[in-house]
Amino acid sequence: MIKVGIVGGTGYTGVELLRLLAGHKGVKVHAVTSRKEAGMPVADMFPSLRGWVDVAFSTPEEADLKSCDVVFFATPHGVAMAQAPELLAAGVKVIDLAADFRLKDPAEFQKWYAMEHSCTDLLAEAVYGLAEVNREQIKSARLIGMAGCYPTSVQLGLLPLLEGGKQLIETNTLIADCKSGVSGAGRKAEVGTLFSEAGDNFKAYGVKGHRHSPEINQGLSAIHGAPVSLTFVPHLTPMIRGIHSTIYARIKPEGRDTDFQKLFEERFVDERFVDVLPAGSCPETRSVRGSNIARIAVHRPGNGDLLVILVVEDNLVKGASGQAVQVMNLMFGLPESQGLEVVPLLP
Template structure:
């Protein structure tokens, strides 16, 4: 059995890690880390875990945890993992970091967008960007994986094949995305109160959202050219889900069949990516609670542009599910192990 420790186990992503790993046949959770609830029963924090998890919450002592766990998941705010990671810890255990600390390869870019000093830049080059469908082979041999962000996972995977094949003009790419409120975390914030969110929809982080450089960097690798995008996220009154609608000019006239063939080339054998085809619009309700990515597209012949659409559950494929997918690869397990989660409906 793989012994897993979770730091940040009482946040939304951490709670989702507990839910998924509790049903994983090859994993035993040995550490429920939560600085806010030390010594409190985990099931008292999340009552859905009553009679499933009997353990109490512990602190975030990474050095002690590294002695007990084969893998550590850090579902923590930006800056935590970078501030505690060390060569000694990495020599004893593997780490899947759900924060942005090791996602962006340029330290100055990270510090500019996140507004904090990076405490462990020596590990950035080693860290593998854990988008499994793109970096699968590198993840297998990694000891430190940077789990991608939720908006970025959806945005990158939706545009990746057409970016890789040079079908779209990357200078024209616009990403318009909507997310449920769980994407903002479990901390109490006035903008996320029920009366603030219910019966409302709003853009936020316009031109400044911190996932922008992550999307740009990964699509730059895919396209082989510098990429600068407009990325606008929106908050919608639902618990879970992300829908990304992406627009770009086509470099040449193509048919829907040709576009579909490109998507099939890259994703035809991917278990977690479901290609809906031309004219089909993904919906967040059909991926809720699952690790699936639903992708569709529509060619606008009038403007010679293409509209690409992707939907994910931000807490599963956008966070905890992808982290477990990375763990499976790191330990040589079947990639879908513990993740064959049927989407919830209604």
């Protein structure tokens, strides 16, 4: 059994990790940390876990995280990089769901997250946690910087078009028009996510620049093997869970004869957690709620030169905790889908 620790178990990604790991036959949750709630049974805070999780919150010092096989950080940015070196030195694998190990350039990290990176020596070693792209590297990694929720949907949506240096689309005019439910903002008191503010409302944010933009461009450029530039505009929608990304790509002359539906189907045919829908489909966020599945549809309106790729995912599962469990499975040689065979919830 894999002994698991979770640092920051009181947020949405933390409780989602607990939900998924509770049904995972290969792990035992050893510790869940929270300084504020230390001593409180986890199931008292999250009654949905009654009968499934019997540990109590503890401080990081009391938790003895060094005795774990792997520690997940479901924390604000900056926490993992402060604690990761000591855990790694003790032989513990680290999976960070925040941004501490996503960006390879520490100057970019400081620019977008307003803090200096405290262990830049680990950035080169950290593997980006998007299994469909970095599966082999993840298997031998000891430090993972998980992909963000929006970046997951955008990179999966463009992967078949860019991978291996393909010259099918223009790579400097890409646009991702993305919408997320309010849980993406985290479990905290904030005016913009109050029900009376977010309900019956729809708005863009971060139009001048969003911290997921450099991550998306970094990831797409790595996939393509050459610089890629994408304009990313996120929106807040009045729903709890879900991301819907509409991606626009201009087809190059040399790509006009491509069967894009076939291209996507063949690329993802063996990917358990990516579902390419039949031609003409429009995926809905509710079709992936609570699951680790991303659903993709490819459109070419009027058989013209513009591709429209639609991607939906649950931001807390495939966009965060679910794919963190997927990555953990790879790191420990378990079946990749173990603990993640969850049918989406409907309605």
